[in-house]
Each structure stands twice: as C-alpha cells, then as structure tokens.
Amino acid sequence: MRGQTAPKDVSSSSNPSLLLSLNPATLRRDFPILERLVHGKPLVYLDNGATSQKPRAVINAISGFFENGCANIHRGVHLLSGEATQAYDRARATICQAMGAARPDELVFVRGTTEAINLVSRSWGDLHVRAGDEILLTEMEHHANIVPWQFLARRAGATIRVLPITPEGALDLDKLPSLLTDKTRLFAFTHVSNVLGTVNPATELCRIARERGITTLVDGAQAVPHGPVNVGEIGCDFYVFSGHKMFGPDGIGVLYGRGKLLSSLPPWQGGGDMVERVSFEESTFRPPPDRYEAGTPNISGAIGLGSAFDYHALLNWPELREHEHALAAAAHEALLSIPGVKIQGTVPGKAPVVSFTMDGIHPHDIGTILDSEGVAIRAGNHCAQPLMARLGIQSSARASFACYNTLEEVETLAKAVRKAHRYFG
C-alpha cells in the first residue's frame, strides 16, 4: 500500500547512505548541483551566505511530498490531509529538538528571517514599545534587522540606538552598558555577521540584557548554516532564521519565541487556521504557533526544512567547524597575498565569510571575472548599507563558504582573484 508509506517518504531523510556523509570530502556527493559546470568550468559555489545549495535528501523530501503526499493540513478528514498534517508537525518537532526549544509550539513557521522580524516588530513591538522607548541594534545588522524596527520606532515614537563595532569587526562591548538604559525595551542583534563573519557572544549579550529586563531578538540567519544552535543555552527571547541558507528550501524559516512571551502576544495576520470562533462581530484566536500561521502555510517548505535539520543531524559538526575555519584561514592568507586586497572582518574564530575589496577594481568587476572562472561570489552592499558606510566602502566582494567547500576551491578563488588583479591592475 504505497499511500500508507507516504509520511515516511515525504518527511524523513533517514537514507542510510547519508550516514557516510561525515566529512567534507564525501559530503559534496550529497549535493547534486556541485557537479555542474559554469562557463565550461567546475562550479565553485562561494555564495552560501546568500543561499546554500540543497542536499539530495531535502530535494527528495520536497518532491516526495508533491509526488506522493500533497494535501492541505488541519482541514481534511481524508488520509492525505492527515499525513500532510503529521509531516508538517513532525518537521516542527524535529526543529524543536535540534534547537533545544522547550516545546514545538515555541516555533512559528514563517517565510524567513525577514518575515520573522516583521512579525515580532508588529506583535511584540506594538504591545510593548511606547513613545520615548529605545530599541538597541548593532552597526553590523543587515537591512532585515533594521528596517522593521524603524517602522516600529516611527509608529511608537521610539528611538533606535546603535552599538558600534571595533576596527576588527567585533561588537564594541565597552559601549554596551551605556547603551542599555532604563528606556531600552529591545536588544536585537545578529548572531553571525553576513559581511564580517564575526560570531557575536549571543549568550553573554542575552544575559546582560535579561539582567536589565530587556527583551532580546537574535538574528540567526548566518549562524544556523554552520552547526547546531541551542536557543535554550543562548537564553534569548526570540531567535529567527531562514531555511534556505542551511540546506533547506527558500520561502520557509522559523521564529522561535520563548513560551510565555510568545503566548502573550496578539496575532499579526488574520485568516484561516489561526482562529477559534469567528463571527462578523469578533473572532477569538488559537494559541501559538497556529495564532501566527494564518492561511495555508508553506507545507512543502516546512517538510523540506525538517529534512534539512535531519541532514544536519547526520553531520559531524565539530569536524566540519574546524574544516570551515581552515577554509576561512586559507582564504584570508591566499587573498592577502594578492596586491591591493583588503579583507573586512578579522575577528578570531569568525564564520567562513570573507568580504574583500581590491584597490582600483570594483567588486562588480571582480564578481564578473570570478564568474568566468566558475567561481560564484556576491558583490554589492550585502543588504548592510549602514555597515558599508561604517567600513568606508560602497560595496565589497564576498566569498562565503559552506561545509561542503574544499581547500582546492579556495585555490581556484585565489587564482581567479589574481586574474582580476592582472586584468585591471
């Protein structure tokens, strides 16, 4: 009975062959796209900070859902709907366990990091932030962790304050105490910088904020791709991330909200599935997470994200983290040996994100030359214009690595950058 086996097929990536995927060399085989040629050359994909590639297990989980298990959730008495609901709930449970949340209902499925922050700025922000209050951000935030707070500040009459960075690209923690005042309602900061690669001391920052009764939101978009994150250990109030940067599909992400806090907030979008009773006069709302998931959610996306977490769980992260650090170190060394190259972000222990500029060569031109060698990087302001302004540059080239990248690819990168130097130098 094929139909009865569907839930296993669509939601689980327990493919025995994946158990071999424990080291960087064999890991690549799980990502079909890494076989691709670009301009006749092997793809060297170093734009993982923008989005990661997807392992076969995730691709299969999503296509499996559509081929064998597609139905809407929570609303059908038929078999397929029941299976889809189970698969959707199981994805949430998987993520809960992987992230050390207390209960699955602390996790809301959203479109991604941006939507999660917008949700918090509406639901939590409109309830708790008043005229004269302050919201503390950091100089290294990307636009998604700036603009929603500006909207909130404008609605509430609140003020945004900014924790600066040091020349190396770390948060200037000496300045933190004076910026956390009795008016501060929220401290929102990135876990890992998408430009500098800096890994911020999230646990310590949340502790300092908590001692002052300040709510915390940690933007984990660039942290979750590099190994397990435990929200319980971090002690944040909100943690947000996107699926597509951590081997999952796009259009799905997660808002973690500490249980009591999340259940105390009003809904932000109205519609089906988030309500208990509806009349034309009024409606009552279900508890989280349903309260924040109005309408048909991204079911295939949630199942795909669950399978990305299953895949992550098979990986040997201590070894892969070491490998990622080696990639970053090798990239720093190779790039700095090329005349005119400057690297932004040199904090020890950084994530494998290497942003650089070259004297006399615009990042766009670097990107085009690298592309001709099959090397995919990002060139631009990385959705972090205030940080670019702080660094005194308009844009940069960024090579961002995932655990499936290799030291040979770092060499190809350096060779291509040398070509750009020869061409324009």
Added chain:
Amino acid sequence: MDDHLEQLYQDIILDHSKRPRHERELNPCTGRAEGYNPICGDKVTVFVREEDGKIAEATFVGEGCAISRASASIMTTLLAGLTPEQAHAKAHEIYDMLTKAEEPVVDLVEAGEIAALAGVRKFPARIKCATLAWHALEDALHGPDQVA
C-alpha cells in the same frame, strides 16, 4: 582571456574606466541628476549644460564599476550638439542595444566607441551598470536636481 570576457572588458572600456573623460562637476549647469543602483550602491551624477536648445556640454561624477564608469565616460563624449530629443533617442538606442531580444547589428563606424558596450548583453547582471548614467542623463535633461 575568454572571448566573452574579452569582449566585455575590451580596450575601449578599460581605457574609459581608468581614464574617464569629462569626470567633473559642471557649474553652472542647466540639468543635473543622480542615478543610483541600490543593489550595488553605485552612484553617478550627470550634469548637462544646454545652450540654444542643444547640449553644449555633459559631465559626470560618481563611483562605480568599470562598466558603469566607461558607459558614463563614453556617453559624455557623444552628447555635444544634440538636442534633448536626440539625446533621449540616443539613450533608447543604447537600451535597445543592451536589452532587445535579437542580437543588435552594430555598425562600428557609425556607433563609435559606444559599440564597445554591446558586449554587456552577454552579462545580464551587468546591464544596469551600463544604463545607469544614461537614465541619469534622461532625468538631467528635465532640469536640475533630479534623482533617478
């Protein structure tokens, strides 16, 4: 160097990007507009001075990649003596050359250095770099302090 890349960064473009013509502010001017590409942060400000219904002079300042600087530089060499209508028509020739589905037939003698930009067609991500200054020019022809 690969053929396409060669074509993209041929000598004319490299020359104009490294030694841009008319890279300065123009004061007084009759028109001035800023072009801004929010994706990469590139900025170009184009200045024009019209006399007797014709463009007497055009200049630019800004920061950008080789393509956008070369395009701005070449543009400023082509405008003197054109009426605003002719300059708009020229801009639209460039947009067509870069974006029309069919491969353009570019007469190298007729088109002059601007033909060097035809290679950008092969690099869709870079077309906006090449058109940035031209859009700013079209706004500048509407008067002072326009922002594209």
